[in-house]
Amino acid sequence: MNQSHSFQRREFVMAAFGSTVLGAAWGSTYPDRPVKIVVPVQPGSAVDATARRLAPVLEDSLGQPLVIDNRPGSAGLIATTQLVRSPADGYTLAMVASTHCITPHLYKASFHPVNDVQPIVALTSGPLVFVVHTAVPAKDVRQFVAYARSRPESQSVTMGNSGNGTPIHIAGALMSLKAGFNPLHVAYKGLGAYSTDLAGGQIEAGFLPLVAAAPLIKGGQVRALGVSTLKRLAALPEVPTLAESGFSGFDVDSWVALIAPKGTPLTIVERLNDAFNKALRTPEIQRFIAEGGGDVIGGSAKACENLFQREFAEYGRLIADAGIKAE
Incomplete structure (x- = not known):
């Protein structure tokens, strides 16, 4: 060297x-x-x-x-x-x-x-919970899908989210794609306004984190129909997963x-x-x-x-x- x-x-x-x-x-x-x-x-x-x-x-x-x-x-x-x-x-x-x-x-x-x-x-x-306003005539996910498909295009079912590109948006878009219906996706700037309108019936359906969904479910403003991950929630043991409800492999969480x-x-x-x-x-x-x-x-x-x-x-x-x- x-x-x-x-x-x-x-x-x-x-x-x-x-x-x-x-x-x-x-x-x-x-x-x-x-x-x-x-x-x-x-x-x-x-x-x-x-x-x-x-x-x-x-x-x-x-x-x-x-x-x-x-x-x-x-x-x-x-x-x-x-x-x-x-x-x-x-x-x-x-x-x-x-x-x-x-x-x-x-x-x-x-x-x-x-x-x-x-x-x-x-x-x-954490998982997301798929909920509908209590005015929606659906007691489970299959009934909701049938309801959404029955609506004319000019009166599409409304699904909200807390913002474009959020897991809530992705979960809603993926669900509607797999189920074969075309909802009107309404994007909000944050979870607060979206949750308020969902509770008030201005939005018919959408996904929420459990912490936001729980008080609305307890208050009778929304009805929980499904969980976005492959495991049921201990807090909502009676609510099936989306995978159990006909959406094989559906697994969207928020980390x-x-x-x-x-x-x-x-x-x-x-x-x-x-x-x-x-x-x-x-x-x-x-x-x-x-x-x-x-x-x-x-x-x-x-x-x-x-x-x-x-x-x-x-x-x-x-x-x-x-x-x-x-x-």
């Missing part, structure tokens, strides 16, 4: 060693100031509620305040775009939902949902995960992953998630990345099969 190559090799090794030491030192002092979590929805939504419930538990673990920054709009694009443009120092994170792997199939996004972010941990998953900007040091990724996994194991957080009909996921950053890869590919197929377009 000549002297020039020997010198270059020493320079490379020293630089790599210095980078490793810097990353380790950075991670050992992290965090030393408040950490911001960007949330892609309005206050009061399920994702926002998850972030706010986790925050005080994580503050005890991380030793710094967690600041929730709500950035709703464009089916999550606004929040995630802000995240990917932020410094990769662990002080700006984002809590994303299933829309993270859906929206880029429907809208022009400036980022790739797997390659351009650093997954930290998958947090929770929540934590991401950081691409390039975030591994020591910080591991620190955050450990803190969030510990928070997910606390009785208060497990009780909160169970009350909303959800399941704890947890696990490694790599497992979260694998989830993103699977979901991005699967939603791409669903959207293509259902012919779903951005509206």
